Amino acid sequence: MTTILKVEHLEKVFGGLTAVADVSMQLKNDELVALIGPNGAGKTTLFNLLTGVIPPTAGMIYFREKEKLVSINNKKTYQIADLGFARTFQNIRLFKNMTVLDNVLVAMTNQYKEGFIKSVLRFPSFYRTEDEILKKARDLLAIFDLDKDMYKLASNLPYGVQRRLEIVRGLAMKPKILFLDEPAAGMNPEETADLTRLIRQIQQQFHITVLLIEHDMSLVMNLAQRIYVLDQGKLLAKGTPSEIQHDKSVIKAYLGEEG
Structure with missing residues (x-):
């Protein structure tokens, strides 16, 4: 290797x-x-x-x-x-007042390649990219059995599920x-x-x-x-x-x- x-x-x-x-x-x-x-x-x-x-x-x-x-x-x-590089911490560091889905979407911002002008002017390619990333986030949550919780606030999840979400959020950074x-x-x-x-x-x-x-x-x-x-x-x-x-x-x- x-x-x-x-x-x-x-x-x-x-x-x-x-x-x-x-x-x-x-x-x-x-x-x-x-x-x-x-x-x-x-x-x-x-x-x-x-x-x-x-x-x-x-x-x-x-x-x-x-x-x-x-x-x-x-x-x-x-x-x-x-x-x-992606990491988790000893103490869980989720965005507690955001949904499970939004926590993963935040981690995927590095995959937006439209640039400042296209993002501000909302060119069609911006919306296509946004739809693609939303689908990737939902698919990733489904793989790890978090799709049923995607609209719940992170703060409302059990401790073990919060830990799983933190790891999946790191994974979302590819x-x-x-x-x-x-x-x-x-x-x-x-x-x-x-x-x-x-x-x-x-x-x-x-x-x-x-x-x-x-x-x-x-x-x-x-x-x-x-x-x-x-x-x-x-x-x-x-x-x-x-x-x-x-x-x-x-x-x-x-x-x-x-x-």
């Missing part, structure tokens, strides 16, 4: 605190990779670095554009999103990489099982790269093809789920020394 994202010696320092230290990693096309580690390990900070929310103190981030890896270190968040930050947080076992099926469906049907932060180890071990482990901002281990399960340094970081 081709490498789509490459990170070399990434570092982030806040004042005197090093949150991410000398992290190198790679993501390949159409694979699901998990990022795990104890609380405070630097996982969300790493996500924020990769998606342009914060700039790195040192190190390089490369993304594959037109058959070659190019640096995205100095790009703005919206520019990185335009390249094909990303090349989908970053999921603790999607199972606050879910009961039934909701977590539904989430596992949802992520697997996205992987199989849309063939995009997924990077997942998660504390639910059963979900991680069921889904991930490879796993990176962070501890105190440093890369502690990497490998397949089986390799990580038997890695002594990982066991020590999670469970402490054996008595």
Whole structure:
């Protein structure tokens, strides 16, 4: 598989605190990779670095554009999103007072190519594009069983359905990489099982790269093809789920020394 994202010696320092230290990693096309580690390990900070929310103190981030890896270190968040990055957050960030359909339509604005003049003057091509995008949004909601709720306010949905909508909204951006930050947080076992099926469906049907932060180890071990482990901002281990399960340094970081 081709490498789509490459990170070399990434570092982030806040004042005197090093949150991410000398992290190198790679993501390949159409694979699901998990990022795990104890609380405070630097996982969300790493996500924020990769998606342009914060700039790195040192190190390089490369993304594959037109058959070659190019640096995205100095790009703005919206520019990185335009390249094909989409993400969710630990705390659900839906537009709570908008409908389910409108939440998805907002994410699809990057697919309007009519330009300012045509949009203001409402040329026929503008309406054709609008109809096409509306159909795509409804079709996407139907795939993930959200079409029956499309006219409900996002705030009125159950927690697990809100989480599903947030992921589908990210998918509506037609990303090349989908970053999921603790999607199972606050879910009961039934909701977590539904989430596992949802992520697997996205992987199989849309063939995009997924990077997942998660504390639910059963979900991680069921889904991930490879796993990176962070501890105190440093890369502690990497490998397949089986390799990580038997890695002594990982066991020590999670469970402490054996008595």
